[in-house]
Amino acid sequence: MKKLIASLFLSCLSAVSLAAGGNVPLLDFESNLKDEAGLQRGAQVFMNYCMGCHSMKYMRYERLSTDLGVPADLVEQNLILDGSKIGSLMTNSAPESLQKKWFGAAPPDLTLVSRARGDAWLYSYLKGFYTDPGRPYGYNNLVFKDVGMPNVLVNLQGDQTCEPGFAKAANGGVKRDTITYEPIENPNDPCGRTAHVDGTGTLSPEEFDQVVTDLTNFLIYAGEPTKLYDRTFLGMELNKREVIGVYCLFFLVFFGVFAVLLNREYWKDVH
Ligand code: HEC
Missing domain, CATH: 1.10.760.10 (Cytochrome c-like domain)
Structure with a gap:
């Protein structure tokens, strides 16, 4: 089971990195x-x-x-x-x-x-x-x-031309020169960004x-x-699928009352 979860997790990760276009x-x-x-x-x-x-x-x-x-x-x-x-x-x-x-x-x-x-x-x-x-x-x-x-x-x-990419800092951002604060280029990445x-x-x-x-x-x-946005809903800024979601929740609460009553009715005579 653990292996299954781990492999599912890994395949999700690789799907994400594929969608992100490599490195x-x-x-x-x-x-x-x-x-x-x-x-x-x-x-x-x-x-x-x-x-x-x-x-x-x-x-x-x-x-x-x-x-x-x-x-x-x-x-x-x-x-x-x-x-x-x-x-x-x-x-x-x-x-x-x-x-x-x-x-x-x-x-x-x-x-x-x-x-x-x-x-x-x-x-x-x-x-x-x-x-x-x-x-x-x-x-x-x-x-x-x-x-x-x-x-x-x-x-x-x-x-646009292809320019060397910037080196990465330890915190994941761009590495910069400590004095000039200019970004430092990464010599191993000859094509990491474009310039107009x-x-x-x-x-x-x-x-x-x-x-x-x-x-x-x-x-x-x-x-x-x-x-797409549907701004007229109860004065809130919700998009269409959120509005549908709110209606669904209202319905579930409303339906829940009857489901509980019906359940009670069914079990009434069972001791
Ligand atoms: C002259 C034909 C042509 C025109 C015009 C064109 N494309 Fe493409 N597009 C292609 C071809 C061919 C591919 C597949 C490239 C490949 O797989 O190597 C592609 C691939 C793509 C992809 C990548 C799809 C994927 O997930 O692999 C996107 C996004 C895309 N085009 C967007 C656009 C947009 C937006 C426009 C309009 C600005 C546009 N294309 C105009 C020919 C065209």
């Missing part, structure tokens, strides 16, 4: 599903930059329209790029076998990717592309080594961060739409 430190990311305008912008970036290759086939346009407060006719005019109906699933028609040939791996469906990989991993991945002439499309990724996906946001972000090449890309690094934040929030929403 590359992830960037900090705090999701914010209260920002409706940000989610709408995220949906727009997704439709324009990602749907050409990836699908979101467990989601319907109509759901997105209702949840994100975008009127159906605007979704039809601006977000649906392939003439699908508003009630359709968000599939695409790129042939998987050809995509496999083009990129070395077929682009996976992204509906649930935020749950498979985690929020910080997604954010780090989308910001983690850097120039690597050794790769077929000229780019590699910090958290997904030798990824098949081209660097699709390069026009916005501009070029000044003057490249149509957006500034701050603007690009906003785009990736919106996109990541949108992917988190798609993975679990009930994480």
Whole structure:
């Protein structure tokens, strides 16, 4: 039994480290599903930059329209790029076998990717592309080594180079010089972070961060739409699944009273 528990624990641990992308430190990311305008912008970036290759086939346009407060006719005019109906699933028609040939791996469906990989991993991945002439499309990724996906946001972000990672201090943070307080580079880690090449890309690094934040929030929403907020509930800030949880607890208490009474009734004559 102990062995079983230990192996379960270990497999959970390895699942977590796999989701975290090995030993590359992830960037900090705090999701914010209260920002409706940000989610709408995220949906727009997704439709324009990602749907050409990836699908979101467990989601319907109509759901997105209702949840994100975008009127159906605007979704039809601006977000649906392939003439699908508003009630359709968000599939695409790129042939998987050809995509496999083009990129070395077929682009996976992204509906649930935020749950498979985690929020910080997604954010780090989308910001983690850097120039690597050794790769077929000229780019590699910090958290997904030798990824098949081209660097699709390069026009916005501009070029990034790979720089040596920083050494770790005993407390797990970055090790710094005691006098200058500059971070110390780790010679054994030639590629541990990226640096932006000044003057490249149509957006500034701050603007690009906003785009990736919106996109990541949108992917988190798609993975679990009930994480959206439902602020009207009893004046408390709860999201939809928490509201359902509260109703369930109310029901259990209410049902419990009758279950106890019924139990009493059944056992009344048994001595
Ligand atoms: C030109 C086609 C193409 C476009 C456009 C594209 N991707 Fe990809 N993407 C791929 C391919 C191919 C892979 C699989 C890479 C691999 O397994 O090596 C991938 C993988 C991914 C993964 C990793 C999935 C996983 O868990 O393994 C994520 C996340 C992702 N893409 C997000 C996006 C987002 C967000 C966009 C829009 C900004 C986007 N992609 C646009 C081709 C594309």
